[in-house]
Amino acid sequence: MVTFAFLDWLWLILYILLMVGCGALFYRLGKRSQSDFFLAGRGLPWWLPASSVYATHTATDTPIWVAGVVYKYGLSGLWYAFFAAWCAISAFVSTRIFRRSLAYSQAEWQSLRFSGLGAEMLRGWVAGWQVFMNMFILGWVGIAMGKLCNMLFGWDLWIGLVIFTSIGAIYVLMAGYWGVVMADFQQGVIALLVIIIVSIWGVMAAGGPQTIIDKLKTYNSTCEWRVPADTQDGAQGLLRISDSGTSEVLGASALPFTFSNAFDEARYVETADGVKKYVQNTHESETNSLILFPSDADVLYTGRDYTIVWKASEGKRLVNVEYSTDNGATWIMIDENHQNGQRWRINPLSFTGSFKGQFPVAWFVTMLFIALLGGFGMGTNIDWYTEAQRIQSAKSVRDASYSIWAGTALVLVRNSIWAAAILGFFILFPHLASSAEYEMGWYVVGFKYLPIGMVGFLFAGILAIHLSTVSTHINLGAMYATRDFYHHYVNPKASENRLVVVGRLSTFIILIGSFIFGTIIGEEITQWLIFALWIMAAGIWLPNILQVIWWRFNSWGYLSSWIANLGLSWLVVWILPRFGIIPELPDYMQFWLLIVLNALIYLPVTFLTKPEDMDHLVSYYVMSRPIGFWGPVRREAIKQGLL
Amino acid sequence: MGFIRREWTAKEADEWRKEDWFAIILSASSYVLLTIGSALSFLLLPVGFVILGIGIIITILMYWIIDPKLKTISTEYEKKQKEYLLQLEEIQKWEVEK
Numbered sequence: 001m002v003t004f005a006f007l008d009w010l011w012l013i014l015y016i017l018l019m020v021g022c023g024a025l026f027y028r029l030g031k032r033s034q035s036d037f038f039l040a041g042r043g044l045p046w047w048l049p050a051s052s053v054y055a056t057h058t059a060t061d062t063p064i065w066v067a068g069v070v071y072k073y074g075l076s077g078l079w080y081a082f083f084a085a086w087c088a089i090s091a092f093v094s095t096r097i098f099r100r101s102l103a104y105s106q107a108e109w110q111s112l113r114f115s116g117l118g119a120e121m122l123r124g125w126v127a128g129w130q131v132f133m134n135m136f137i138l139g140w141v142g143i144a145m146g147k148l149c150n151m152l153f154g155w156d157l158w159i160g161l162v163i164f165t166s167i168g169a170i171y172v173l174m175a176g177y178w179g180v181v182m183a184d185f186q187q188g189v190i191a192l193l194v195i196i197i198v199s200i201w202g203v204m205a206a207g208g209p210q211t212i213i214d215k216l217k218t219y220n221s222t223c224e225w226r227v228p229a230d231t232q233d234g235a236q237g238l239l240r241i242s243d244s245g246t247s248e249v250l251g252a253s254a255l256p257f258t259f260s261n262a263f264d265e266a267r268y269v270e271t272a273d274g275v276k277k278y279v280q281n282t283h284e285s286e287t288n289s290l291i292l293f294p295s296d297a298d299v300l301y302t303g304r305d306y307t308i309v310w311k312a313s314e315g316k317r318l319v320n321v322e323y324s325t326d327n328g329a330t331w332i333m334i335d336e337n338h339q340n341g342q343r344w345r346i347n348p349l350s351f352t353g354s355f356k357g358q359f360p361v362a363w364f365v366t367m368l369f370i371a372l373l374g375g376f377g378m379g380t381n382i383d384w385y386t387e388a389q390r391i392q393s394a395k396s397v398r399d400a401s402y403s404i405w406a407g408t409a410l411v412l413v414r415n416s417i418w419a420a421a422i423l424g425f426f427i428l429f430p431h432l433a434s435s436a437e438y439e440m441g442w443y444v445v446g447f448k449y450l451p452i453g454m455v456g457f458l459f460a461g462i463l464a465i466h467l468s469t470v471s472t473h474i475n476l477g478a479m480y481a482t483r484d485f486y487h488h489y490v491n492p493k494a495s496e497n498r499l500v501v502v503g504r505l506s507t508f509i510i511l512i513g514s515f516i517f518g519t520i521i522g523e524e525i526t527q528w529l530i531f532a533l534w535i536m537a538a539g540i541w542l543p544n545i546l547q548v549i550w551w552r553f554n555s556w557g558y559l560s561s562w563i564a565n566l567g568l569s570w571l572v573v574w575i576l577p578r579f580g581i582i583p584e585l586p587d588y589m590q591f592w593l594l595i596v597l598n599a600l601i602y603l604p605v606t607f608l609t610k611p612e613d614m615d616h617l618v619s620y621y622v623m624s625r626p627i628g629f630w631g632p633v634r635r636e637a638i639k640q641g642l643l
Numbered sequence: 644m645g646f647i648r649r650e651w652t653a654k655e656a657d658e659w660r661k662e663d664w665f666a667i668i669l670s671a672s673s674y675v676l677l678t679i680g681s682a683l684s685f686l687l688l689p690v691g692f693v694i695l696g697i698g699i700i701i702t703i704l705m706y707w708i709i710d711p712k713l714k715t716i717s718t719e720y721e722k723k724q725k726e727y728l729l730q731l732e733e734i735q736k737w738e739v740e741k
Contacts, residue, residue: 078682082674088667088674091670092670401709409677
């Protein structure tokens with residue numbers, strides 16, 4: 001719990017007034033037309049949507065995610081957050097094509113690119129999915145805010161969820177996307193300032209940059225381990241460390257430690273805290289054993305997380321960590337190709353082999369492939385749908401390109417600033433074995449080390465981070481509901497005034513829907529929905545590119561890829577491994593397998609059905625000028641005298 | 644005319660040319676370098692400043708190559724945008740027309 005001083009409250013109240021004032025200020029602009037309410041009249045200079053890209057993709061759960069991967073993987077963890085780099089290519093390819101199409105949303109683009117019944121079905125599907133997704137994301141980030149308020153002030157979860165999401169809704173209801181983008185600019189500036197200040201504080205709290213680097217060179221080796229829940233109560237355990245390349249055993253437990261399933265929280269916490277000194281090297285001279293924790297005096301509780309600690313052997317970069325419960329007769333792998341010592345944490349390219357370990361080259365190559373080449377398509381990344389709105393709100397093709405490029409560059413640099421602070425956090429707390437603890441690292445640095453009077457500034461920054469995300473998703477969800485459902489299917493003759501009223505009503509309904517989602521989101525539902533996101537990303541990754549670059553790819557091929565992917569991903573991720581037909585594959589291998597299997601379905605469907613109507617394709621081509629394989633359409637456009 | 648073209652007609656700028664591919668490659672490289680360079684610079688490592696500096700130079704080079712083409716595309720497209728918006732509204736009302 002934190003206590004706010006007068007200055008803290010002042011920061012917070014001033015900030016909330018500024019945000020709500022934004023809505024009032026742009027109220028008149030927002031109500032002019034549908035285009036103003038959802039795209040700020042398509043007249044924004046590049047830096048406004050750029051700041052919105054940056055602010056929207058800085059949510060309350062983003063520092064939790066970045067802290068988690070950087071604490072676990074060192075600076076290599078930055079690559080887990082590098083998927084945003086699809087914008088490197090998108091800024092100059094799919095952004096340009098999409099901006100030229102003038103479609104309000106990705107759902108609308110489907111009816112420009114494809115024609116007939118297939119296009120209508122795709123538009124309805126994408127719009128429905130996006131209304132649901134925006135409500136879900138709002139619920140997700142809303143409940144994250146609820147949890148933070150619970151941690152800071154002891155409030156019930158729903159209070160933080162409802163109050164702070166509603167503040168965002170006020171200015172979205174009043175001014176639509178004008179309110180979102182203007183507030184995003186201020187929020188982006190405030191959030192960046194807070195991130196820099198807190199991160200500098202974090203680095204300094206750890207003793208400064210040089211101290212962090214020096215300590216990483218001297219700290220002992222660590223490896224996270226969740227003791228298997230089915231380990232026999234009272235069993236005796238041994239650990240051993242061996243060279244990954246030669247299998248030479250470098251050292252093993254001299255005496256066994258004990259497993260127990262009679263959990264004692266006080267003793268567990270005491271043991272976990274005691275591990276800190278072993279990592280920090282202060283007790284190295286007290287034992288001749290290579291393994292510092294666990295030792296014979298320790299009891300390890302089954303199903304719990306621990307940090308194994310051993311001395312960093314010179315000249316050994318990769319080691320295998322194993323345990324035995326039968327006095328060394330058989331050994332079970334805990335981690336293969338684990339990095340020795342801690343200095344690897346400052347190397348962003350500290351690979352653990354071609355296919356093995358926590359950071360294999362194969363994973364890195366797959367990540368670069370997905371992240372960068374995805375920029376040729378539309379919808380290859382879940383963030384595309386929010387960027388699409390920013391792209392259309394820019395005043396020209398050039399402004400759209402620069403807004404996407406610059407906003408994402410700032411996102412990547414922000415991740416790097418966080419990463420430096422999290423290395424500082426690791427120096428201070430190197431013993432944390434539970435992700436739930438170290439994922440809160442950046443927030444802990446802020447609330448623990450900032451001076452009084454600045455805590456309110458930090459909270460205002462967190463609020464900025466939260467509001468920028470929720471306001472975007474409220475407005476975006478309302479756009480799909482209004483433009484792609486109401487205007488397209490219910491009332492195509494609706495006046496501009498009517499559409500703005502429906503836009504506001506949709507905003508309100510999405511807000512209420514997000515509260516319901518937020519209060520029911522539990523661990524299990526979240527896991528299922530993360531799986532749903534994974535489904536979206538893997539099997540339809542290539543079709544999302546093909547729809548942009550290949551004229552012959554038709555609506556039935558694209559639709560079949562969505563449907564096939566739904567079934568195939570279940571098979572590959574869960575069902576086939578469960579029956580032992582295929583092994584449990586790492587995520588990057590699942591990606592490649594789904595790419596191939598899905599293509600075996602949508603390619604035949606594409607070739608067995610007719611191409612899109614040529615006049616429709618010519619019209620789209622002349623307007624959007626897509627990249628790739630559009631030869632027959634181009635020739636037809638020339639023949640018709642349109643090029 | 645040099646290897647990198649910096650003056651475009653509207654028709655030429657609409658085509659995908661080598662300048663677009665240079666921009667794509669430089670853009671991806673600069674993202675990688677800015678990410679690594681920023682993290683290492685924040686830790687005051689000299690190699691970080693070098694990487695960050697290269698990243699910034701590549702970004703400027705990317706801008707220098709692609710900006711004239713983007714400007715021409717934008718200027719030309721804005722002239723046609725009004726007509727395209729009307730066309731878009733027709734497609735939007737597809738159901739009514741039927």
